[in-house]
Amino acid sequence: MKNWDIEDFGPDSLFTETIKLAKVGIYELNIATNEIYWSDVTREITEVPDDFEPSLDNLASFFNEGHYRDMARDAMQNAISKGKPYDLDMEVVTAKGNIKCVRNVGNPKMENGVCVKLFGFLQDITERKQTQVELTKKIQQLNLAEQLSQIGYWEWDILADNIIWSDNLYRIFGLEVGTPIHFERVVEAIHPDDRKTFRENAQEFIDEKRFRKFMHRIIHEDGSVHTVELIGELIMNQHGDVVKMIGTTQDITEHRMSEIKFRGLLDSAPDTMVIVDRKGIIQLINKQAEKMFGYKSSELIDEHVTVLVPKRLWDTMEYYAETFFKAPKHTGLPADLDFFVQNKSGFQIPVQVTLSPLETSEGLLVSIAVRDITVQKQAAHRIMETNKSLKESAKRLKAQNRQLEEFNQITSHNLRSPVSNLNALLDIYKTENNSKTKEMIIGKIESVTKHLTWTLDTLVESLLIKKSAQQSLEKSYFDKTLERTKEMLAAEILKTNAVITSDFSEAPTVMYNKIYLESIFINLISNSLKYKAKDRAPEIFVKSRINDGKVQLEFKDNGLGINLKKNGHKLFGFSKVFHRNDDAKGVGLFITKAQVDAMGGKIWAKSEEGKGTSFFINL
Amino acid sequence: MKPVNVFVVDDDDIYQFTIGVTLKNIPAVRSTRTFSDGAEALEYIVMHQNNDDELPDIIFLDINMPVLDGFQFMEEFIELRPKLNKSIKVYMVSSSMDPKDIKKADRIEEISDYLIKPLDSKHIREILSEIS
Numbered sequence: 001m002k003n004w005d006i007e008d009f010g011p012d013s014l015f016t017e018t019i020k021l022a023k024v025g026i027y028e029l030n031i032a033t034n035e036i037y038w039s040d041v042t043r044e045i046t047e048v049p050d051d052f053e054p055s056l057d058n059l060a061s062f063f064n065e066g067h068y069r070d071m072a073r074d075a076m077q078n079a080i081s082k083g084k085p086y087d088l089d090m091e092v093v094t095a096k097g098n099i100k101c102v103r104n105v106g107n108p109k110m111e112n113g114v115c116v117k118l119f120g121f122l123q124d125i126t127e128r129k130q131t132q133v134e135l136t137k138k139i140q141q142l143n144l145a146e147q148l149s150q151i152g153y154w155e156w157d158i159l160a161d162n163i164i165w166s167d168n169l170y171r172i173f174g175l176e177v178g179t180p181i182h183f184e185r186v187v188e189a190i191h192p193d194d195r196k197t198f199r200e201n202a203q204e205f206i207d208e209k210r211f212r213k214f215m216h217r218i219i220h221e222d223g224s225v226h227t228v229e230l231i232g233e234l235i236m237n238q239h240g241d242v243v244k245m246i247g248t249t250q251d252i253t254e255h256r257m258s259e260i261k262f263r264g265l266l267d268s269a270p271d272t273m274v275i276v277d278r279k280g281i282i283q284l285i286n287k288q289a290e291k292m293f294g295y296k297s298s299e300l301i302d303e304h305v306t307v308l309v310p311k312r313l314w315d316t317m318e319y320y321a322e323t324f325f326k327a328p329k330h331t332g333l334p335a336d337l338d339f340f341v342q343n344k345s346g347f348q349i350p351v352q353v354t355l356s357p358l359e360t361s362e363g364l365l366v367s368i369a370v371r372d373i374t375v376q377k378q379a380a381h382r383i384m385e386t387n388k389s390l391k392e393s394a395k396r397l398k399a400q401n402r403q404l405e406e407f408n409q410i411t412s413h414n415l416r417s418p419v420s421n422l423n424a425l426l427d428i429y430k431t432e433n434n435s436k437t438k439e440m441i442i443g444k445i446e447s448v449t450k451h452l453t454w455t456l457d458t459l460v461e462s463l464l465i466k467k468s469a470q471q472s473l474e475k476s477y478f479d480k481t482l483e484r485t486k487e488m489l490a491a492e493i494l495k496t497n498a499v500i501t502s503d504f505s506e507a508p509t510v511m512y513n514k515i516y517l518e519s520i521f522i523n524l525i526s527n528s529l530k531y532k533a534k535d536r537a538p539e540i541f542v543k544s545r546i547n548d549g550k551v552q553l554e555f556k557d558n559g560l561g562i563n564l565k566k567n568g569h570k571l572f573g574f575s576k577v578f579h580r581n582d583d584a585k586g587v588g589l590f591i592t593k594a595q596v597d598a599m600g601g602k603i604w605a606k607s608e609e610g611k612g613t614s615f616f617i618n619l
Numbered sequence: 620m621k622p623v624n625v626f627v628v629d630d631d632d633i634y635q636f637t638i639g640v641t642l643k644n645i646p647a648v649r650s651t652r653t654f655s656d657g658a659e660a661l662e663y664i665v666m667h668q669n670n671d672d673e674l675p676d677i678i679f680l681d682i683n684m685p686v687l688d689g690f691q692f693m694e695e696f697i698e699l700r701p702k703l704n705k706s707i708k709v710y711m712v713s714s715s716m717d718p719k720d721i722k723k724a725d726r727i728e729e730i731s732d733y734l735i736k737p738l739d740s741k742h743i744r745e746i747l748s749e750i751s
Contacts, residue, residue, distance in 0.1 A: 417634070420714050428641075
């Protein structure tokens with residue numbers, strides 16, 4: 001065994017053990033003998049076989065020709081000839097052909113200015129080196145990512161007012177990398193209009209210990225304006241005081257520009273637009289929406305869309321939202337759905353709503369178009385009103401027309417005929433010489449005049465009926481009305497042996513014009529008495545009932561009956577008589593109908609000749 | 620001029636009287652019969668359908684009458700007419716100037732004319748001179 005200085009410590013010494021653990025390999029070159037010693041670790045690093053003997057001749061094979069071989073040779077020559085120590089990071093090629101990174105440190109031992117020995121050690125730093133390389137690579141990737149996503153990282157030591165920026169943040173701000181940054185320097189780069197908010201935000205975050213995402217604009221030295229968005233968080237010391245703020249700043253100019261474009265588009269839409277997410281949270285509204293709802297955009301964003309809808313319609317809204325999300329497509333809510341929105345002051349506005357899906361990077365949004373249809377509703381309402389009043393006036397006109405026709409008939413016949421009679425009588429009177437005949441003619445003139453007066457009186461009466469219909473509504477009991485009628489017709493009833501029965505149990509009373517009601521009873525019952533069958537005593541039955549919510553009266557007799565096929569159309573006409581009867585003036589039913597009409601009711605008859613007649617009246 | 624039989628069908632007794640006086644003063648009129656409604660007149664015609672002397676040559680028929688009015692009378696009369704040997708002219712007479720009545724009368728072929736009351740003597744003479 002040769003005596004190696006390095007082994008002075010002894011092979012089992014603590015030092016030797018330690019350097020083994022540290023994976024440090026030792027070597028020693030004896031200049032006088034050119035002999036080389038390699039420790040076990042050195043042999044391990046170089047992966048040589050056990051019988052390998054290192055020598056100056058085979059050392060070169062452990063370095064790739066070129067850079068590292070030259071480096072090793074130069075270092076050794078300098079150490080040996082000039083006594084210069086070395087410390088190199090370099091690559092070696094092991095006996096097995098693997099490349100390893102090593103730290104190669106050498107120290108020459110000088111005696112009288114001449115190198116006698118060279119001590120050195122090798123340390124395998126392949127792993128560390130690899131980590132370093134990877135780290136560098138990662139940093140490069142991160143930088144790239146920062147650049148690509150236009151994001152920069154910052155860290156603000158609030159107490160020292162020292163700000164650290166990532167390289168890319170400098171680029172975002174258009175500043176030279178490495179420029180010293182503090183709070184006021186940042187403010188300086190910010191758009192003058194945004195500086196106040198920026199300061200306020202910073203103060204607010206510190207006070208509230210909470211960072212809120214916000215945006216501001218910056219101006220580059222070339223004058224270009226960029227919009228950035230900041231996300232961050234606060235670092236507190238053990239006392240809970242905010243000491244640091246860290247975060248990222250992203251240049252969202254392009255994103256912002258497209259948002260501005262989208263907003264412009266949204267604002268130019270004629271309808272109110274509200275954009276909500278899947279949960280109904282409002283993301284964006286346009287100017288029209290601000291106008292319609294009376295809220296500012298900032299008041300509505302992040303609120304649930306229900307704030308805009310009256311409570312009673314929440315279920316309806318949910319139903320349509322669910323339907324929409326089942327198959328998101330452009331959907332108009334049904335036009336006949338009475339939907340309303342509610343503005344800030346609680347006023348409800350009738351609207352037509354359309355839902356459209358809006359695919360975004362943040363997921364599916366719903367764009368809700370809301371159209372105020374107050375004017376349409378009002379117009380529709382007005383049309384309905386107009387229609388109603390048109391119908392009413394048509395009805396009124398029809399009724400008036402009928403009345404006019406009736407009057408036309410009355411004047412053309414019932415008034416003309418007595419007048420023509422008078423003329424004829426006067427003509428005869430003038431040509432007649434016989435004084436007796438003349439006297440008779442005067443008598444006839446008298447009776448015609450009476451008839452004319454009666455006709456006029458009746459007409460006036462019917463006019464009054466039409467005019468004063470609704471004046472005095474009173475509760476009338478049918479049984480009492482019938483009693484009074486019987487009293488008034490007592491003589492006729494006695495004379496005809498009439499039997500009058502009644503059943504008012506279904507509807508004992510009615511709110512009606514008392515005088516008309518009595519007149520109706522008297523007219524119909526006296527008609528029944530007047531037009532009784534020759535061979536039998538009159539039997540009259542009066543009944544009241546409720547029909548379609550209205551009180552209906554029925555007067556049924558066993559009298560002569562009327563051929564309604566022949567005479568139905570003139571049953572209620574003026575001066576229409578259907579039987580040879582001295583009393584027949586043909587005015588009772590005319591007046592009765594006028595009264596029933598005036599009260600808004602209806603009268604009609606059923607009859608069979610020889611059997612009897614029933615009159616029905618809807619009061 | 621051949622004397623004629625005249626029927627007046629009208630429920631107005633004053634009219635019956637005045638037209639009676641007028642007709643009495645027209646020589647061409649042989650006889651005048653008055654009826655208060657269409658049914659009475661129809662009954663008489665049916666009873667005397669084989670006795671031409673009793674049947675009218677001309678009827679002045681009112682519209683508004685009880686029991687059987689002028690138009691209802693016409694329906695029955697048109698059915699009856701083919702059985703009669705005599706041609707009978709019917710004039711509708713009414714104080715009504717209601718166009719509805721006039722049109723209705725116009726549509727009935729068997730009605731010679733529609734006359735409006737009062738009828739003056741001159742007019743009646745003209746009509747009678749046409750048929751006699």
